[in-house]
Amino acid sequence: MRRRRTIRIAAALLILSCAGSVFLLRLVDRLRENATLEETIYISSPRLLKHLSLGYEGLLADVYWTRAVQYFGEQHHNDSGEYKLLWPLLNITTQLDPHLVPAYEFGAAFLASRPPLGAGLPEQAIELVEYGIRNNPDDWHLYYDLGFVYYDLKDYAKASDAFERGSHVPNAHPFLRIMAAQTAQHGGETRTAQMLWTSVYETTHDPQIRDNAKSHLVSLTADLQCEELEQIVAAYRQRTGRNPSSFADLVRAGMLRGIPVDPTGTQYRLDDDGHVFVSQPADFPYSEKALPSGYVPRRR
DSSP states (O other): OOOHHHHHHHHHHHHHHHHHHHHHHHHHHHHTTTTOHHHHTSSHHHHHHHHHHHHHHHHHHHHHHHHHHHHHHHHHTTTTOOOHHHHHHHHHHHHHHHHHHHHHHHHHHHHOOOOTTTTOOOOHHHHHHHHHHHOOOHHHHHHHHHHHHHHHTHHHHHHHHHHHHHSTTTTOTTTTHHHHHHHHHHTTTTHHHHHHHHHHHHOOHHHHHHHHHHEEEEEEHHHHHHHHHHHHEEEEHHHHSSSOSSSSHHHHTTTSSSSSBTTTOOOOOEEESSOOOOGGGGGGGSSSSSSSSOOOOOOO
């Protein structure tokens, strides 16, 4: 009796498996042919599709990824500016196969690019890449992609953080650490940038990278010193009701011990508006704040 019941259960499971296989094969055939994208994502639940794939979720993910690329290419070629099915296709793809790295790298670019070149959905691009990082934490390319999505959004603090996280991944490209420092500096995170450039300077064995890091650190030091000096100028203005005419006024007021000099040993300058800047701006090519008003630096 028990044996007969076991046979019946096994037969029922076999029938269900066969039915699932037939469904999957038909779905794959429809995906390979010229089915509409609405038909392609008729079942939009990655979890359900994974159950129905009967262990072939990798194959199904590849097919969905192919359809995502085809869809993006067709929409881009037609200049439609409409990519409403791109995110569902990419979401299904990566949920079926969380280790399909190209889907994150190229998918993020498809999503983040502004229309008509892309979907203009940077938030979904961030969600996609963060999911990729959680499932592939040792792939530095994903942190690189995430950093540039944030950079395009002008969120330089998060961009720098993404590059910095990626720089700690084994075998990460040294460029990530440089990007983290440059982005922090560009975003006005002077202290963070100084810390990151110091790390680059102390850890690299490449003489060109080392010289570049040193030049950035000199510029950052000048920026920080000018910020501090302008705070002293502001305090003097609040106390006296006017800007100091020179640094000598600040020395006489007991607010400075002596005339301040920049990292090259040259005296800083002070204009009538209370702005502090370097005398030789060409010596500080990466400075953001220590330059004379109206001066445009020539970046190396």
